[in-house]
Amino acid sequence: xxxxxxxxxxxxxxxxxxxxxxxxxxxxxxxxxxxxxxxxxxxxxxxxxxxxxxxxxxxxxxxxxxxxxxxxxxxxxxxxxxxxxxxxxxxxxxxxxxxxxxxxxxxxxxxxxxxxxxxxxxxxxxxxxxxxxxxxxxxxxxxxxxxxxxxxxxxxxxxxxxxxxxxxxxxxxxxxxxxxxxxxxx
Amino acid sequence: xxxxxxxxxxxxxxxxxxxxxxxxxxxxxxxxxxxxxxxxxxxxxxxxxxxxxxxxxxxxxxxxxxxxxxxxxxxxxxxxxxxxxxxxxxxxxxxxxxxxxxxxxxxxxxxxxxxxxxxxxxxxxxxxxxxxxxxxxxxxxxxxxxxxxxxxxxxxxxxxxxxxxxxxxxxxxxxxxxxxxxxxxxxxxxxxxxxxxxxxxxxxxxxxxxxxxxxxxxxxxxxxxxxxxxxxxxxxxxxxxxxxxxxxxxxxxxxxxxxxxxxxxxxxxxxxxxxxxxxxxxxxxxxxxxxxxxxxxxxxxxxxxxxxxxxxxxxxxxxxxxxxxxxxxxxxxxxxxxxxxxxxxxxxxxxxxxxxxxxxxxxxxxxxxxxxxxxxxxxxxxxxxxxxxxxxxxxxxxxxxxxxxxxxxxxxxxxxxxxxxxxxxxxxxxxxxxxxxxxxxxxxxxxxxxxxxxxxxxxxxxxxxxxxxxxxxxxxxxxxxxxxxxxxxxxxxxxxxxxxxxxxxxxxxxxxxxxxxxxxxxxxxxxxxxxxxxxxxxxxxxxxxxxxxxxxxxx
Numbered sequence: 003x004x005x006x007x008x009x010x011x012x013x014x015x016x017x018x019x020x021x022x023x024x025x026x027x028x029x030x031x032x033x034x035x036x037x038x039x040x041x042x043x044x045x046x047x048x049x050x051x052x053x054x055x056x057x058x059x060x061x062x063x064x065x066x067x068x069x070x071x072x073x074x075x076x077x078x079x080x081x082x083x084x085x086x087x088x089x090x091x092x093x094x095x096x097x098x099x100x101x102x103x104x105x106x107x108x109x110x111x112x113x114x115x116x117x118x119x120x121x122x123x124x125x126x127x128x129x130x131x132x133x134x135x136x137x138x139x140x141x142x143x144x145x146x147x148x149x150x151x152x153x154x155x156x157x158x159x160x161x162x163x164x165x166x167x168x169x170x171x172x173x174x175x176x177x178x179x180x181x182x183x184x185x186x187x188x
Numbered sequence: 189x190x191x192x193x194x195x196x197x198x199x200x201x202x203x204x205x206x207x208x209x210x211x212x213x214x215x216x217x218x219x220x221x222x223x224x225x226x227x228x229x230x231x232x233x234x235x236x237x238x239x240x241x242x243x244x245x246x247x248x249x250x251x252x253x254x255x256x257x258x259x260x261x262x263x264x265x266x267x268x269x270x271x272x273x274x275x276x277x278x279x280x281x282x283x284x285x286x287x288x289x290x291x292x293x294x295x296x297x298x299x300x301x302x303x304x305x306x307x308x309x310x311x312x313x314x315x316x317x318x319x320x321x322x323x324x325x326x327x328x329x330x331x332x333x334x335x336x337x338x339x340x341x342x343x344x345x346x347x348x349x350x351x352x353x354x355x356x357x358x359x360x361x362x363x364x365x366x367x368x369x370x371x372x373x374x375x376x377x378x379x380x381x382x383x384x385x386x387x388x389x390x391x392x393x394x395x396x397x398x399x400x401x402x403x404x405x406x407x408x409x410x411x412x413x414x415x416x417x418x419x420x421x422x423x424x425x426x427x428x429x430x431x432x433x434x435x436x437x438x439x440x441x442x443x444x445x446x447x448x449x450x451x452x453x454x455x456x457x458x459x460x461x462x463x464x465x466x467x468x469x470x471x472x473x474x475x476x477x478x479x480x481x482x483x484x485x486x487x488x489x490x491x492x493x494x495x496x497x498x499x500x501x502x503x504x505x506x507x508x509x510x511x512x513x514x515x516x517x518x519x520x521x522x523x524x525x526x527x528x529x530x531x532x533x534x535x536x537x538x539x540x541x542x543x544x545x546x547x548x549x550x551x552x553x554x555x556x557x558x559x560x561x562x563x564x565x566x567x568x569x570x571x572x573x574x575x576x577x578x579x580x581x582x583x584x585x586x587x588x589x590x591x592x593x594x595x596x597x598x599x600x601x602x603x604x605x606x607x608x609x610x611x612x613x614x615x616x617x618x619x620x621x622x623x624x625x626x627x628x629x630x631x632x633x634x635x636x637x638x639x640x641x642x643x644x645x646x647x648x649x650x651x652x653x654x655x656x657x658x659x660x661x662x663x664x665x666x667x668x669x670x671x672x673x674x675x676x677x678x679x680x681x682x683x684x685x686x687x688x689x690x691x692x693x694x695x696x697x698x699x700x701x702x703x704x705x706x707x708x709x710x711x712x713x714x715x716x717x718x719x720x721x722x723x724x725x726x727x728x729x730x731x732x733x734x735x736x737x738x739x740x741x742x743x
Contacts, residue, residue: 006376014366022362029297035304058371067371108300111355115362 008126009059009089009133016096016119017055023103023112024048030108037106044109047099051116054079054086060134068136080135087134089127096120233298236291241448243291244394247284248452250277252459257567289365292358299354349400357393360386377535378512391453394445401440463513467504467562474526476545476558479629482533483587484542485519487526490563495522497574497598498591501565503529508540508559517590517713518566521597527563530629532587573739575612577709581699581736583618583722585714589630592617592713596650600637603646616699617652618690620714654685692721696729696736705733712739 023044030041057076060066079086086092097120103113250256256277346352366372367383475487495518502513514537520528533542546553574580574595582592599615619630634652641647699708712722726736 006379010375011367011372011379014369014372015363018362018366025293025297026300029300033301033304035300036307061375064375107303111296111358114355114359118359118363 007061007131008122008129009131010061012089012119012122012126013055013058015122016051016116019096019100019112019115019119020048020051020055022048022115023051023100023109026103026109026112030106033108035106035108040102040106041108043102044106044112047103048112051096051099054092058136060136062131066136072136073138076135076137079133087132089123089131089133092133093120093123093127096123230298230302233295233302236294236298239291240288240295240394241445243284243288244391244445245448245452247281247288248449248456250281250284252455253567254459254462255455285365285368289361292361296354296358350397353393353397357390357397360390360393364390381512391449395443395449398441398443398445401442463502463564466564467513469562471561471563473545473555473558473561476547476553477629478547479530481623481628483629484531484533484538484545484547485528485629486531486545486561487520487528488561488563489526493527493563493566495520495527495566497522497595499566499594500591501527501529501563501567504562504564505537505541505544505559506562507544508537512537513564514538517594519590519593519597521594521601523598523601530587530590530593573709574711577737578611578706579614579616579699579703579708580612581616581618581708581710583620583710583712583714583718585620585712585718586622588713588715589619589621590713592711593630593633596633596637599650600640603644603649613649614703615650616695617650618655618695619652620655620657620689620718622656622658653690655690656685656687657689692725696725700729700731700734700736703734707735707737710736710738 025048027041027044027046027048029035031038031045035041053075056069057072057079058066058069084091096116100113100116100120103109103116346355363383364386367380373380469490469492471488471490473486473488475485477485477487479485498517500515500517502515504513516529516531518527519530520526531538531541533539541559542548544559546557574582582595584590584592596615596617599612637650638647641649710722710726712719723738726738730736
């Protein structure tokens, strides 16, 4: 199926699962259903999963597209080091978080979706992927060196030969006036 | 405002009429269902269910490519604007998908409340509570009951057909949606394509969802003798001697969804059969050319293949993958005897195609060593309309220039060789490109066009502008001093390559003043940012007389 980074799909799935888990929880608590305590846990777990999954990982190949405003989340998630970097930990965490949702009808859907996300993360971990933060590239400050104060001693470097070489019939419009005669086998 | 209407009017009309259809459907259903006059959870579930029937009917239609091509061909004799709406089929498909997701969410939440109320009704053992009494009906003979929740609700969900199919199709829907996100679709098309086939599970589950007849209503005979409006407050007297409210009789409502979706499902099955049939027809690769900048050109012949300018085909190579079809724009003109595509090598399928066609070998390949391919198409896009405008602006960014290669070749054949009277009088062509090597295969085409036009004394028919958007500093110095030369240093063409991005305001104003009172077609094949910019320019430069009509093509 091609070189897919499973983590990217797992990320989308777990973000969706977190939202569904939280919504089911809100319905359960607002409607004062039986077992609303599981629903309350569902809200907490759903929100936590959303916060954890919001920052996208940097891709191994190709350009990574950030989600809007994910920089502060990236910094928080990065602070946990290997806990968030490793996808085995994430798979296990999602599996553990989803279990209480199975006890109540309102959160069952969130539970199953999070379980599927956990499985995809497991697949990602087995394929050796890990989470990389997307950080803005720091610009190299162009330092103005001391050499700018002295005039150059040598003439400017010439462009590479491919660009210098002109067709024979166009010598009149040749780019450079060469001080030495130009021979064909240059 | 008028120019906005010209550009966007028909799409807005389609969307508004679609939304208006949804509201009566939901209102009608809202009032029919209620366990007691004050509890509306079931109504809240039935209304989106009705909308879901409507949406699921619509979702299959925009992806029947062959049907749309056929419709497009028939409609454009009546109205070019209506045909343009069919170009937005994928946008409509996504809109309907979002609606399905929204209505599913409402439906599920409503059912959650519904189940909770039904459970309450069973448990509140109090014969002066209407819902309890209604729930007790049919407890003895299990035939005419009303409240379907006889036992624990979570168990109910997994043991009834409606519950089980509901869970399965919701899961299928969620997986389809998460794998259709733009990020996944653009990077790993195979995951998106294979997961999307879960729609088969979705539709089967949807049709079976109502088969259990779990939603129950009073039978018609019972309504004649037991009128709900009069009897609902006298429930303690039902069935007793002397009242005119006998016990109400309930039965399950028959499933309705299949009536909505069976038509589109049949159309879609036909569509897949047509695609399969077309793919079985023999296609022979006649020539393989390897261009710089990792572009592979394939020239093929297929019996009975007819195309228009700017159309695209789907190509499958069974030796690489049995299931994958990939879209490519045709770069050959209809007047040529072969069909050609220029394929950029970016992913594993294209890389495997390159190897299979012997791209990495230097020796000439025999024809029988080339892989077998299947071609499905051609399918029409906006570029077909190019020759219907008097003045045309073609804008291609990078590899987006490929449909216009077909257009320009066709122009060459029509004007120069066959000398037909074409409606199009002037073409403005803009090509934005990041690197110089990408010019090579297209520059040859432009050079021969230029030569032919000079011979026929028509050099002002086509005006092209090539913009180089990225360059190295070493080359820049060279370009500056070459400014005076007659031919362009990069392309060898008479018209100079420009650097940077074009100033669209100036370009549009210049064209508007040059051609007052005509309809100018603007065709773009490129990134969304450019599409937004050009769309805005079209709207702002359409003044009295000159009208800019924007057409975007995308994959």
